[in-house]
Amino acid sequence: MRFLAIGECMAEFAPTSAPNEYSLGFAGDTFNTAWYLARMWPDIAVSYFTAVGDDAISGQMCETFSASGIDHRHVQRLPGRTVGLYMITLDKGERSFSYWRGQSAARHLADDPAALNAAIEAADLIYFSGITLAILDAPARENLLNALQAARAGGHTVAFDPNLRPRLWSDPAQMTDAIMRGAAVSDIALPSFEDEAQWFQDANPEATAERYAAAGASTIVVKNGGDPVFFRQGQDCGSYPVPGLSGVVDTTAAGDSFNAAILAGIKGDIPLRDSVEQACQLAGQVVQGKGALVPVAPFPTGR
């Protein structure tokens, strides 16, 4: 399987144990999913599509893609631009995030339909998120949605995590409208119930799944933190209880790693319930480690 994630990867400054010292890393929702896929399922060809600048930090980001086993041949290097940045601050153990991403090159990732189509053409399964949609201006968002719709019509599989981030949108109605347009070009939807309930007033995970099914998705997995995962494939549906954990350290990238396991199973024709089980196992390890990219050991059997 050839997998392509489309979105924004950012430079991350995370606090170290020394006061006022930070370590540099790279993370971002769609990139995190690509990273877990490449790490846990080495037989899947993982590729990332974004835009970066032509400065040193952009080069370092691309080196990180390579070192993580992620193909970046389609990443656009835009002259004079750079990547977005966020910084994590700890206050009495509570993490807060500050972002500098307004000018990031990734906002232009879908400006050039030819570059976008070249990347999409080379993939079987294409993954994007509500954050990917949020960072684009209106014409670029149209380019992306049109390219995904055409890809789906041409037999590619499209997967979407709505990842609702109201702060990235000018108003909630614009966000919910764009999210449902993303859903309408997707075969697979991977929403998180808490956010969906807040912004779409879904009464329960079944209602979330129903809404994405009505939009056209045939496979839907509704995450819900430590509560059961609800899944639906065609007319089959079920729920899977998340195994309890003794300690949750940091839930960053819980959903991103979870999605990697679901997507790894899609093209392997693994029963959805088995993929959900493996997704809970992976996300369960990720929430017990610090940061977005937790160096979890690949599953013994692989897949």
Ligand code: ADP
């Ligand atoms: P997101 O990060 O997209 O909001 P969730 O918070 O719903 O996603 O978490 C995704 C998955 O991570 C869950 O389905 C579960 O497998 C795992 N997870 C998250 N929080 C917990 C928790 N408190 N205990 C055990 N597993 C958890």
